[in-house]
Amino acid sequence: MPPPSTAAPGTWDVIVVGAGPAGATAARVAAEHGCATLLLERAVIPRYKTCGGGLIGASLAALPAGLPLKIHDTARQFTFAHNGGKERTLDCRTPTCALVYRSELDAALTEAAAAAGAKVQDGTALTQLEQHGDTVTVKTGHGDTLHASVVVGADGSASRVARYVGVECAQVDLALEVEVPVDEATAARWRGRVLMEWGPLPGSFGWVFPKGDVCTAGVVAARGNPVALRAYKDDFLKRQGLLGPTPLHDTGHLTRCRRPGSPLARGRVLVAGDAAALVDHWSREGISYALRSGNLAGRAAGRIVTAGGETGSRDAVVAYTQQVEDTLGTEMEASGTLMNLFARNPGLVHSVITRLPPAWQRLDAYIADRTSVAGIMTNPLVRTAATAVTRGRPRSWGPISSAGR
Numbered sequence: 314m315p316p317p318s319t320a321a322p323g324t325w326d327v328i329v330v331g332a333g334p335a336g337a338t339a340a341r342v343a344a345e346h347g348c349a350t351l352l353l354e355r356a357v358i359p360r361y362k363t364c365g366g367g368l369i370g371a372s373l374a375a376l377p378a379g380l381p382l383k384i385h386d387t388a389r390q391f392t393f394a395h396n397g398g399k400e401r402t403l404d405c406r407t408p409t410c411a412l413v414y415r416s417e418l419d420a421a422l423t424e425a426a427a428a429a430g431a432k433v434q435d436g437t438a439l440t441q442l443e444q445h446g447d448t449v450t451v452k453t454g455h456g457d458t459l460h461a462s463v464v465v466g467a468d469g470s471a472s473r474v475a476r477y478v479g480v481e482c483a484q485v486d487l488a489l490e491v492e493v494p495v496d497e498a499t500a501a502r503w504r505g506r507v508l509m510e511w512g513p514l515p516g517s518f519g520w521v522f523p524k525g526d527v528c529t530a531g532v533v534a535a536r537g538n539p540v541a542l543r544a545y546k547d548d549f550l551k552r553q554g555l556l557g558p559t560p561l562h563d564t565g566h567l568t569r570c571r572r573p574g575s576p577l578a579r580g581r582v583l584v585a586g587d588a589a590a591l592v593d594h595w596s597r598e599g600i601s602y603a604l605r606s607g608n609l610a611g612r613a614a615g616r617i618v619t620a621g622g623e624t625g626s627r628d629a630v631v632a633y634t635q636q637v638e639d640t641l642g643t644e645m646e647a648s649g650t651l652m653n654l655f656a657r658n659p660g661l662v663h664s665v666i667t668r669l670p671p672a673w674q675r676l677d678a679y680i681a682d683r684t685s686v687a688g689i690m691t692n693p694l695v696r697t698a699a700t701a702v703t704r705g706r707p708r709s710w711g712p713i714s715s716a717g718r
């Protein structure tokens with residue numbers, strides 16, 4: 314690893330904003346490229362993050378090798394249900410989906426960034442940013458003014474940096490989630506088994522993710538009907554026997570999916586992860602997107618710093634945009650089509666998954682990272698169903714939920 318370049322106090326090669334999976338990864342990769350890197354985090358690490366903490370194969374594959382991380386359970390089975398009925402439990406060919414606490418995952422990723430040479434400054438929020446020439450200036454909540462050649466905005470779904478870059482969303486959802494302590498009998502009932510229930514609101518579902526003596530459970534649906542979503546959450550938790558115990562956490566969070574072609578950079582400011590609204594339209598899985606885009610953003614930041622001049626920097630930004638579009642953009646396009654099908658006919662999707670073994674095998678292969686959502690969507694059966702259900706609709710996922718940040 315080349316040594317970080319020396320710089321005046323308050324001046325960095327790369328400033329990364331947000332120490333979630335996207336930011337911690339971008340900071341680690343930029344530091345590994347020899348950049349003097351500052352990772353700014355508003356919260357104090359370790360911090361709680363509303364999230365199921367389900368790591369599919371693509372997420373596990375994108376973690377740095379040897380990351381010390383406690384896995385609290387691994388899903389050997391998936392139970393699918395539709396509107397509280399038609400339950401069917403299916404076995405995973407290779408149990409892959411790991412269930413973790415985000416506080417632990419994000420702290421481990423931040424440690425890895427620090428071990429690679431990044432300076433971590435938590436309890437410090439970005440409050441303002443602007444750029445002039447080849448310098449980006451960042452102001453923090455402590456009143457400090459910092460300068461960098463590149464800024465990576467990885468500050469989550471309510472990102473300030475995304476507003477600056479002009480990220481546009483096609484789908485905005487509200488998720489309500491609890492973490493509930495469970496007794497031994499309840500823990501045994503859930504051990505090794507994840508529940509996904511397709512819900513009564515358009516595009517909605519509920520989940521239970523087991524983590525030993527705790528279950529993480531929640532519901533998600535298009536933003537705009539919080540009363541109905543809360544009622545669904547209570548009903549769902551009651552049916553799963555998880556309404557009684559006082560939750561350790563009871564929170565809500567927005568998830569956002571970008572509009573195709575939405576900007577990923579402005580000048581020398583890049584966005585990654587939830588800040589770039591890179592989230593699967595259907596499952597709302599976002600950790601693999603955060604890790605992969607964080608990795609690409611860290612590399613791009615390294616290239617911008619090395620290139621120095623305007624042309625090299627512009628080329629690196631264009632390359633970042635292209636790489637994200639070619640990989641994650643393609644995945645999101647496929648998941649948008651799937652979401653469109655699901656939102657219009659969840660019963661059909663449920664029947665296909667639970668009654669047609671090849672369909673579950675494909676979904677299971679996606680969870681284990683043996684195929685992608687785009688791979689699932691190449692199945693002629695799925696494509697025919699998607700075309701039939703969405704025939705005559707101009708663009709797939711637009712009407713499902715309210716747009717905008």
Ligand SMILES: Cc1cc2nc3c(=O)[nH]c(=O)nc-3n(C[C@H](O)[C@H](O)[C@H](O)COP(=O)(O)OP(=O)(O)OC[C@H]3O[C@@H](n4cnc5c(N)ncnc54)[C@H](O)[C@@H]3O)c2cc1C
Pocket residue numbers: 330331332333334335336353354355356360362363364365366367368369372437438439440467468469470472473488489490531566567568585586587588592597598599600601603
């Ligand atoms: C209820 C729910 C359940 C989910 N379950 C799953 C799941 O099981 N599996 C999965 O793959 N995905 C899941 N997701 C999606 C996943 O949580 C996100 O996609 C993922 O957290 C994105 O990571 P990130 O690093 O981009 O952002 P985040 O993890 O949100 O990290 C952003 C960080 O930026 C910090 N920050 C914000 N503003 C500032 C600022 N101004 N200055 C400095 N720091 C700032 C925040 O404190 C935070 O630490 C779920 C989402 C929700 C809402």
